[in-house]
Amino acid sequence: MKAALRLRPGASGTMSLLCLACCIRDVLARVHFELANNTSFRGQFRGQLVVADDPLKAFTERPWHILDDSRVWVGIGRMPDPLQSIFGASLPMDNPTKSFWLNTEAANPLAEVGSTGELTQDADVCIIGSGITGVSAAWHLSNGSEKPSVVILEAREFCSGATGRNGGHLVRNVFNSFISRQASHNTSEAIKTYLLEKYTADSLVAFINDRNLQDEVDLVEGGHITLLRTEQEETDARNDYEAAKAAGLISDGKMGVRWLGNVELQKKYGLSPALNYTGVWYSAHNLWPSKLVTALFHNTSNVVLHTKTPVTSVLPVRGLSRDSVDQIPLSHPEKQRRWVLGTPRGDIKCSYVVHATNAYSGYLLPFMADRHRSKMCPDIPSDSKTVELLPDAELKTTTTQTGADRSPPLTLRHDILPSPKVHTIVPTRGQVGAVRALANTSALGWLNAWDGGGGGWEYWFPRYQGTNVSVNPLIILGGGREHAGGRLEAGVADDAALNPRVSASLHEFLPSVFPGQFAADEGWEMEWTGIMGFTASGEPFVGSRCFSSIS
Known part of the structure; x- marks a missing residue:
């Protein structure tokens, strides 16, 4: 599994509104067909699916609208369980495999914090997910000028998603695929993608070093070697490097880029001579991912954590339309609560919701679910x-x-x-x-x-x-x-x-x-x-x- 802290793109993506409109129509048509033609679905809902003549208009008002005996499922709320088989969306598993980062003795002191007792019922910001994204968002909010009240809600134990289950690499992409990115976008935009990774990696290392947390999070600056298995792989890598250097992304001596021959890999590192690999070395770190996120959390203020508290719905507060929810200004004097989050332990009202759920995003945001x-x-x-x-x-x-x-x-x-x-x-x-x-x-x-x-x-x-x-x-x-x-x-x-x-x-x-x-x-x-x-x-x-x- 590529690390959540292994800073390569691929964790989410940009969106074309035209394609989104097509997806919306496809979603509504598919759900309507599935429910209309599946007796088990009809039996579980004991109701009807409401689909307007204009599916796109219907979606902007209420992404899906299903009535059953107990409640109206409408808006961005949780996808009802029978629909999960259609959309491929779900909450995290209750009994995940044991991760070294989480299940080593004393490795996860925040594992069950806030899982029992009274549930916070009101906050300025609710963050769903306690991995690197969610806790980083909380850290930035608590270290900003406004210092809002923040609640982090986690379905399982603290940091138990990809951040607590990855490979532990803190590696930025130095030049790989530069020519491809340059062709897909342009030189300046391609450079920005690498600088963003550099900024993120450097900021995390600075956070650790400024607080003398190197031993606490097991930070090691040992460098990184990418093995090149074929002559073509080496040629492509060298071409990317030269193109990035020509574009001003890499300066001589920066990142310590060094090309390794097969003989050096055998003698210095013990690689099998039968493989005939070459490689490239550059500066990089590794660490204990969940301990970094724990340190981030400990450096927040006015942040409450509730683990083992899955969010099962996100709905507008009663009496507010979706448009009025979006139009309430950030500095509203009464701190109008715009959203209510449903959990098995009760509801929480807040003004803003941050979805930091990565692969599980489709559970609360059906249009992002892996339905294809x-x-x-x-x-x-x-x-x-x-x-x-x-x-x-x-x-x-x-x-x-x-x-x-x-x-x-x-x-x-x-x-x-x-x-x-x-x-x-x-x-x-x-x-x-x-x-x-x-x-x-x-x-x-x-x-x-x-x-x-x-x-x-x-x-x-x-x-x-x-x-x-x-x-x-x-x-x-x-x-x-x-x-x-x-x-x-x-x-x-x-x-x-x-x-x-x-x-x-x-x-x-x-x-x-x-x-x-x-x-x-x-x-x-x-x-x-x-x-x-x-x-x-x-x-x-x-x-x-x-x-x-x-x-």
């Missing part, structure tokens, strides 16, 4: 003979690494994304594990993080904390999704289970890259999954969800 999962498919080169993807996802053939020509066993895109015409957030399961090296700290010989190798999707780094030269370090290794079969875990939101195909590939990976330093069936101490969120464009959704503006 059947269209998910990887981009497989036409000359590929390594894998055949069938509807029910049987992986038919694989090849092994031949070494001499540095051919990868599987050539697939990293960004397995939905059709560019589908503007949704697609939950995608990633898998990570913690394995003990056979070699001790001095024999292993590398401190840096890595990515590449295998199918090109793996990423790993060593944890030396709490060890000495005579103790074998623990390696955090993630990836292997290229071996998952089917749609490569796209559309899968179940982090309560492991994918056995991915497990097998991860267990075999390090021994194949570093012979003698790892064993496939030895040293595995923990293995877990987590749910990432992808969009068609690869860019994040950030901004106001203003329904009255859709026309």
Whole structure:
């Protein structure tokens, strides 16, 4: 699983209003068809679906409107359970796999804070989600000039989503895919995407260093090596580097970019000579992700946390139309509460709602749900003979690494994304594990993080904390999704289970890259999954969800 703190785009995306309008019509038509033709749905709702002559107008007024015996489901409220099978949206699983970052002893002191006792009933801002996005938003709000009252609501334990289940890399993209971004946008816009990642990574490191939290969050500046498996991969990487340098993005000496030959990788790092890989090194960090988010939370004020409190609906306060909700000014003297959030423990009224739920966004925002999962498919080169993807996802053939020509066993895109015409957030399961090296700290010989190798999707780094030269370090290794079969875990939101195909590939990976330093069936101490969120464009959704503006 690519880390939530691994600062590569792909967690959300931008939106075309024209495409959104088409999606709205498709959503309403599909729901109407499903409910009209499925007796189990009709039985559960015991009501009717109201669809206007103009679906787009109906959506701007009330995205979906279903009547049943108990309440009117209208607006941005929770999607009723029977519709979740249509839209692919759900709350996080109740019993997720155990993550090293969360389930190591004393690792998550905020795990169940605010899960019992009286529920806060009023706040200026409600933030849904306690990962890096939600807690960062709370930190900025509490350190701003207005200092509003803030409530963070988390469905499970604190930081138990992707932030607490990732690979622990704090890595910015230095120049990868620069030529592609330059062609898709323009040079200045392409540069901005890299500077945004740099700003984010630098800000997190500054937050840690300014407060002397390096040991508390296990921050390590060990650098990062991207393995280049083929001559073409190396050529593309060098071309991206030169293009980024020519555009002024990279200055000589900045980021310490250094190209590594096969001989150096063998002698200094212990890579298998059979692989014939090269690589590129650049400055980067790794850390304990959930401890960083815990530190962010402890540096807030006027923020209340309620864990194990899933938000099941977000509705306008009674008596306010959607338009009037949007038009209430920020500085309203009476602090008019505009929204009411429903939870199993009671309701909370607030003026603003921040959705920081990533892959689970579609549960409360149905238009963002992964309702087109059947269209998910990887981009497989036409000359590929390594894998055949069938509807029910049987992986038919694989090849092994031949070494001499540095051919990868599987050539697939990293960004397995939905059709560019589908503007949704697609939950995608990633898998990570913690394995003990056979070699001790001095024999292993590398401190840096890595990515590449295998199918090109793996990423790993060593944890030396709490060890000495005579103790074998623990390696955090993630990836292997290229071996998952089917749609490569796209559309899968179940982090309560492991994918056995991915497990097998991860267990075999390090021994194949570093012979003698790892064993496939030895040293595995923990293995877990987590749910990432992808969009068609690869860019994040950030901004106001203003329904009255859709026309």
